[in-house]
Every structure is written in C-alpha cells, then in structure tokens.
Amino acid sequence: MGYPHPPHPKETVVLSKYFGDAEARTFDGWVKRGGYEALKKALGMTPDAIIEELKASGLRGRGGAGFPTGLKWSFMPKNDGKPHYLVCNADESEPGTFKDREIMRWTPHQLIEGCAIGAYAIGAETCYIYIRGEFTEPWKVMTAAVAEAYAKGALGGNVFGSGKRIDIVLHRGAGAYICGEETAMMNSIEGKRGNPRIKPPFPAQAGLFGMPTTINNVETLSSTSHILTRGAAWYKGLCLSNPKSTGTKLFSVCGHVMRPGNYELTMGFPMKDLIHDLAGGMRPGRRLKAVIPGGSSVPIMTAAEAEAALCDYEGIVEKGSMLGSAGFIVMDDSTDMVYEIWRLAKFYAHESCAQCTQCREGTAWTTKILERILRGQGKKEDLDLLLDLSDQMTGRTICVLSDSCAAPIVSGIKKFPEEFEAYLSRAKAPALAAV
C-alpha cells in the first residue's frame, strides 16, 4: 500500500512529514528524525509545566469537539492517590475521516511518544490505545512499535531512566462507531456493551474503571511532542485566521475530487484552495455542489459556503457548519443529495446504540421516510415530519449521535429543497425500487 502524496507546497508538514517514509516506523528511524527528544524533555519538566505549555499553544482536540487540550488535562485531580488513566481514541469511524489511520501506519512512534507525554502529564501509568477492529494494518504497525518502544526503554517501569512507569496497552475494538464516543469507549474497554454514559460524572472525576481518566484523539496526542520541542509560541504562530484555532491539522478529503488524501494545513487555510487546488478539484466537466466538512456528523455546506470558508473551528461555524474531525466529503453536481442523505441516515440508524428513544426511533424512522421518498412513495408532509423528528433528535440524548444524524437531514432539506421536491412531485424517477 502506497499513497501518501508528496507534500504540496501549500501544506505545512509537521505530523505528516514522514508519511511514506518506511524507516520512520522503526524506533531507531524515529530517533534519527528527532523522535523521543520531546518525551525526554517532558520527563524533566513538572506535569504542571507541560500543561501550561499546552495551554499556551492553543492546541484543541482533533477528535471532533475541539476542546482545549491543556485545559482538559488540567481537570485531572492531583495527589488523589488513585490510579489515573489515559485513553487514546483510535476508533476513527466518522465517515470521511482517515487521518489517524495514516498517523499510526506511518509514524507509530509519534503517537507512542505523544501518549507517553500525555500519561506523564496527567499522572497516569497506563495508556490504553483503542484501535477500531477494522484497522488491521495500523494494529500490526502499532503492535510492533510498542514492543520496540518497550525494548528500547521508552516504555515500561523506568522510562528513559527517569524512574517513571508508563505502560501502553493496545485494545482492539470490534465494529461499533459509537465506541468512538468517549464514555462508550470506556465501557467497551471495561468489557461492556459500548453504551455512552450519562455525564456527570465527567471522565476526569470517574472515567475508565471508575478512575480519573483523560481521553484524547490520536492526532491531538501526536501533536504534543512537536509543541514541547518547538515551543508553544511556534505552535500558536501557526494560524492564518482566528487566534483560537492554532497549529496544523490533517484534513482528509474524499468523494468527488481528483486527488483525495490527507492534507496538513495551517489552521485558517482557505477551503476553496484545499478543494480546488490541493485536492485537485472536480472531475472534468463537473462542478462543486456541496461539502460536508466535519466528517458526516455536521451540517452540509453549499458550494458557495464552502468556497468562502476558512478551515478552522470558527471559520467553518461562520459558514454554517462545523470543523468536527475535518473529514471533507466533497460532492459534485452529479450527486443525488437525497440519496446520500438517506445513506448517511442509514449509517446512523445502524450505529445507534439504542439506549435513547429519540435516537433509536429517530434514526430508524428518518431513514425509512427518506427511503420512501427515494422509492417515489413520499408524501407531501414528509419534509415537515423529517424536520420535526430531527428537532426531537437534537440536544435530547446521552450522546450526540442522534444530533449527528439530524444535522445532514435538516441542512439538506434547507439547502437543497428542490431535490426533495423532485422526488415528492414524482418529477424525478425513483432511485430505489418500490416495495
């Protein structure tokens, strides 16, 4: 398997610098490229000093919610005598997102180093990395790298002679999108069904095995080593627009573009350039119709909104959507929006853990309604019903899977009403066979 493209001149490569460089996968190769210097430096700092550095860098969570990482780490209790845990979220199941996979495949030690820094900073001796079951190749690469890190003293009872214990345990998922939600992940590691938990208590109070826990995304943890070696000021300076969005970020681009892939950009980069320049733009003769920028769980953007947006947390909100996990699903003018929205609703219906009524019933019911519209059997009142259901599905459940299903539906009806009308008025031939 090949594929990482040579960096585009407009990319700022930090995390992805060694993608495609097989030697960087080995411990010695990583050390030769400056690896593990940050961990050694961290072990000579106080946990508080590390947390302050992260706060100053402006790093925000790359898993979807964008919560400030330093602040999250500072919530962990101090001197409470309890075991603390770090959980690394490598479940990457959000449609459109495929960046954590590449970090693990190409630079496993970048992640291990980040996990070790995180564990030390929050007072944890154990970090569980939860890797989705389908990621067989990242799993193999990570397994080999963790074994090597132990053999070289970067993990274990006396990390680099510091007297500190840091263990990393790889835990394999088994097929469940919902286990990417942080509390569902904790249940899954504990050997339970992956049902999200009601908060509070928050993970920093009572998380994995009931103990204070911090959970971070693969990309978030991988960014920490660079911040420690190059400094918070450097990271904060990587910002093209809003000072609340700093650093570089991997943007996964897929769908109807000529060059799908991961592009590492400074926060605030114009989305228009990302889609039309870096990702190669549309296929010949095609025009951009829509983009879902945050993985599939956020509102759909029209071409005009997307082309005017800046790629950072605030820039995308300003144009009506959210950055989420930065998996850009690009759709050209050949796309049947109703069909794709149905396929997404079907995804959420399949993945609902079924604890909450609004989610269990709502995801299934909206899928059925969209399906009947596509079969040419839609009713005039179906759009109102979809909007009403979506409203009931938003902000009322234990986790936001239900909201995520509603987001593309509501924005799709609002922004592409004529496509729904075409099916409802029978002007358009059914996309699905009638039953």
Add this chain to the structure above:
Amino acid sequence: MTGSTHAHADAPHEPVFVGKVREQLDALFPKYPTKQACLLPALWMVQEARGWISPAAMAEVADVLGLTPAYVRGVATFYTMYHLHPVGRHFIQVCGTSPCHLCGSDDVLKAILKATGCGELGATSADGRFTVVEVECLGACGFATPILIDDDFHDSVTPERVAGILARYP
C-alpha cells in the same frame, strides 16, 4: 487471524483456552485491573481460533473470565465484527457508506457478489469459500473503495480488479 477454520454449528465444543491461547489470555490479565476487561480480546481469540463464536465458546469465555454466558452474549451481540454464525473460509467486508458510495462502491459490491457466487449479502457461497457483507465506513474514504478480506486490507478496489484480488483467496 484468518477466517480459515471452518467449524460447524453442531460440532461438540473443543475448549479454546488451552495451551498457547490460554497463555495469550493469561498474559493479558495483568494489563487490566479487572478480568472482565479481557472480554473483547477473549472473543477475538475465539474467533481467530475457530472462525466464529459459538454459544458453547461464549460459555467457555464466561467461565474463564468469571462472567455469565448471558452477559457474554449480550456484549458479543453489540459488536458487528464478531461472527455469531459460521462464515465462509474468507470473509469479505465492503464499505458502502456515502463517501465510498459517491466513488462507486455499489458497483464494486455487485462485482464481488457476482464473482464470489454469494449472490446476496450475508450469504456464504455454495463452495464455502466466501461470505460477503456490506459494512459502514472503514476509515479509508480517500482510498475508495476499500475492502477487507479476512485481515487483509485492499484499497482503491474497482470492479475490474475484483477477479484478480479474489484469486489470491483459494
């Protein structure tokens, strides 16, 4: 980790957690504060050894972890990757979520169903060689269409490439 073992639902249960597999499980216990946390790994070990997870195997897992068979079943059924019925020698997962659908995953799926002789989703081919399922996003949307055959990941699969790929799985 291949699905190469073909067991029958009615065969008597041979214990899984003996010898090497038992050692593998024992080596995991110190990594978690509870035995229960080894449930997902233990189910994976069963599937690797037997190709699927039978009710008798679930009872065995319950026994070694100090849980009840009903509890183990409740957890196993939550996760889509555990086979609770025997499957073909090679298990094929094809992504069908929107990003891949935009890039033609439907045609890939059709080509695979035809070439394997499975005909429909979830069915095993008459020769016992293949079972094909459509799955949700495999986290590789930029390399559409991705498929998993047993533990092997294949990306950028097109209908034209299907025959050549399947030939590697006798």
